[in-house]
Amino acid sequence: MGRQIGRLSELLEVRVGSAGSLVAPRARPRERGFRLALVAPSIGVLLLFGVFPLVYLIVVSVQNITMTDVDQSFQGLLNYRLLAGDPRFWGALLHTAIFTAVALPLELVLGLAMAELFIKHVPGRTVFVALLVLPVVVSPIVAGTTWSLMFDNRFGPINQVLGWLAGGPVAILWTIRPDLVYGAILVAEVWQWTPFMFLLLLAALSGVDKSQLEAAAIDGAGYWRTFRTIVLPAIWPVMVVAILIRALDLVRLFDVVWALTKGGPGTMTETLSIFTYVKGFQQFETSYTAAMALLVIVLLSVAVFAALKRVELAR
């Protein structure tokens, strides 16, 4: 984990230039005490809440604690075997992957398109931007709730508008019909986070060197060519960070789905986070849940590692 995180910090640090250091060649003992005293409380808290749970998960995951039975004997990889054979787990993994694979590109492309729109002259631009960012700061659980009001089959405005278009009453059960439920959740998710992409990419675009763009225009380069050769390399560092932040959030998707469907109908939209919650806090399958939580951490680390490796190759 250490090394790929190192790459992440390099990426995040596009802007941090050289900075001096106050460290004298040989720090006096009192100075060292000062430095460590500053760090110690934070590290203590992080160890308590970061490392301790991890160790706990490892221990519990090789035992067999369920709601009815506290069996603390060593069970080896029993829970991991159960997990591997649990279609509901694989389903949750698949659903999470679908949400991520669809929402992330959508948010990126829509956000970029919006940024391209607002980088040009639009009257009242600051007001528009200020209004457009509001979805980002709404609590995700409230956002999901809002969309469940929007999607209501009888009293929601969406079916009403569709009714106007169709010329008759429409009563679509958006959050219940299997063929529509993914669409409904994705709309809510994309609605909330496209402005996030937009905001970051707008900032990145405004940093693109204008003289290069003008030179390209004089040379007769088309839009796509200019975008590929000048704009994209310039906004790439910010784009990577934006994608990473969103990808990590999508992998742990919980709130919006919880508000709209609670993973239903059946387990159709159950994500990894929701399945873990149900197993741990509704069915109290303690050891099983621990194994799953641990697996999620491992999978995520691998995914981040692979992603950062690709980013590095692409640079």
Place this chain on the structure above:
Amino acid sequence: MSAFHVRRRRVAVVWRTLAAIALTVFFLFPIYWLFMISFKTAEEIFAFPPRWWPSRLQFDNYAVLFKDGDATTVWNSLVIASASTVLAMVLGTLCAYSLARFRTGGEHLSNWIISQRMVPPIAVVFPIFLIYVLFGWVDTYLGLILLYTAFNLPYVIWMMRGYILDIPISLEEAARVDGCTRWQVLWKVVFPMARAGLFATAILTFVFAWNEFLFALVLTRTEVTTYTVQVTHYFGGQSGFWAKISAMSVLGTLPIFVVVAFMQRYLVRGISLGAVKG
């Protein structure tokens, strides 16, 4: 420039403005709808076809929340988010200073800290819940405050490290030469210089804690329920709860909107983990 070009540019601006208005309507309408429901009477909420606005602004839906005591969940959110923000800011800023100026622990420590930000909450909330049961911290202010502090610390450290690195080191050296102690340098030079950064980081930390749902869902019962959890308590019941759902949501959302309106210029740097210097 020819008249033709000027005309074409004007037309382009008109189109862009129209597109901007359409986008704003799409992104704001759900929020508008949520707010409007909270002002409607039950008949208006459950009118078919739907009413696009209430006939008059009435605050009965809010009055009910205050009468039933449900509105205290906003107070709980305020206590928990504020306390954890103060704690995370104090601990995190000191740690960030040490990391930025002395390279304490080298790259490894910084990397480890930011990696803590990536651990999915659902994976850690489970063992934390079991430990909290043991300590009797479930459904207490202390439990949630400590957890949110831990959850936000990597963010604070990361952001403040960036802001502190932006401060010219010569200022601190000058203060040292003038006889300031280490702590005085912190108080008299670093903190004042990093004021904007402190402010921006604190506000975003507050927003994260304020909006958090999963931890609060698992670790609260009745005593310190936050507003995000309270909103979901009305789910699944009769649809008569819509008025409460929307009024509760507005009570929780409005403060954040006010805060964001004042800190617009810090938002980009904050939500991009410092990748964009706002």
